[in-house]
Amino acid sequence: MDAVAPAPLIHGQGTPAAAWAACPLLQALPRLEAMALLPDGRRAVVVAPHPDDEVLAVGGLLWQWSGAGRTLKVLGVTDGEVGVPEGDPTPPDSLAATRRQERRQGLARLGLPADAIHPLGLPDGGVTLHEGALVQALLPLLQPGDRVFTTWRHDGHPDHEATGRACAAACAATGAELVEVPVWTWHWAEPGDARVPWQRLRQLMLPPEALRAKREALALHHSQLQAPAGAQPILPPWALARWLRPVEYVMAPAIDPPPGWPA
Template identity: 50%
Template sequence: MEPVNSRRILDEGTSARDWEAWSGLDVLPSLEPALLVPEGRRAVIVAPHPDDEVLGTGGLLARLGRLGRDVLVLAVTDGTASHPGSTSWPVERLARTRPRETQEALHRLGLGGARVERVGIPDGAVTENEERLVEWLGARLRPDDVVLATWRLDGHPDHEAVGRAASRACAALDGRCVEFPIWMWHWARPGDTRVPWSRARRIELDEATLALKRRAMEAYVSQLEPDSTTGNPPIVPPYALERLMRPFEVVFT
């Protein structure tokens, strides 16, 4: 496996403009949500942190909701390590706030009835708890679920551990695991050979669906505002949002 430090998340990364200029994204095959998650099947989103489900698959979730598909969100951590040293956002406040932000985001996507289950693994420690996560998923997943998890080479340790764990749990059930990138868009370059473009598929988002995704992400106030007590910028800065708020999402099948 390629070392994670070769996929480093530094500075502002590859710009949305650079990705938009690359014709390779235009020729990716499209995948209809109705085919990805057939009727009668459940979509299970495995999110390392609250907001990853919206950043990576918010538009897909909105489309699945309109199709009447059953959606379950599994929150691996509560994202309580997002503001180290902050007196405005201490761990206790984040533990209360971020789960509420998830519920509001799903409501804005038209998925107010979707279930959310919390694994309770500490933020930043998914790798150390990977075996626990595999067992936890194995006890809750069904063989006919369509599981969507962050890509196992995404560049963030928690994201990669979630991708590995979900893949292993699905393999044990002979189920289907589909991965989605988030931080890949930061460290990779157009045409980057480290990315499995042959497995990449586009989920198309019309203007109304993209607007729903934007509104859902706005529910994560804790991640979008600068921290006056530390002087730090938003956890999810505008340039990172721009890369992910496009009229399509990408998954690896």
């Protein structure tokens, strides 16, 4: 989840995790169960702009689904090759290889084998310029009835938003079902923020074991948690706290839900 070329909404430390934990609006959201969101026989395809986005967004859900034997696929849009903190001299090619390995290790902790991961190889920080190519790459990989989990089209990060738009187009063309997930939204939004369609959000409470697996999976993304002396890592502790709450959120479809969508 790189901080390269951030949208204007993303600056400073954003809204602290404690503010979200105490938010009555979130506490009152309708609840879903993980298995109701992905019934037996349905496939989850997670389309992640950067390595670690799949864990930040739905890591707890992936752990539960893999344990239940659901069919899972993770499509990595970019390799996160420019996601380095200030002052880090790591070359892009070297970082890309590192982050691919971190993704494999993190997803293995959630129970996903290496063959569940499909890299797409788009340029980190440049997904907007390759949005059409991303749609074309997704089309042969999606099936009717898939539930495609990806970043919200208004998430505040250009790569996240372009990925969300491309997934929406590919889902419309293939008969897959789009499920958008806020990731950077928790940084720039505030409780009750009118820019967020709160009525679409659903909450999925994570069992302690799922939250622990998510935490341990994120801990394997060392390149994003470390920084040279005096610099800030890509994922500092105050940011991680927002994504390591014992709950994950998804957005119900913006139009009439398809058959089987939990209310």
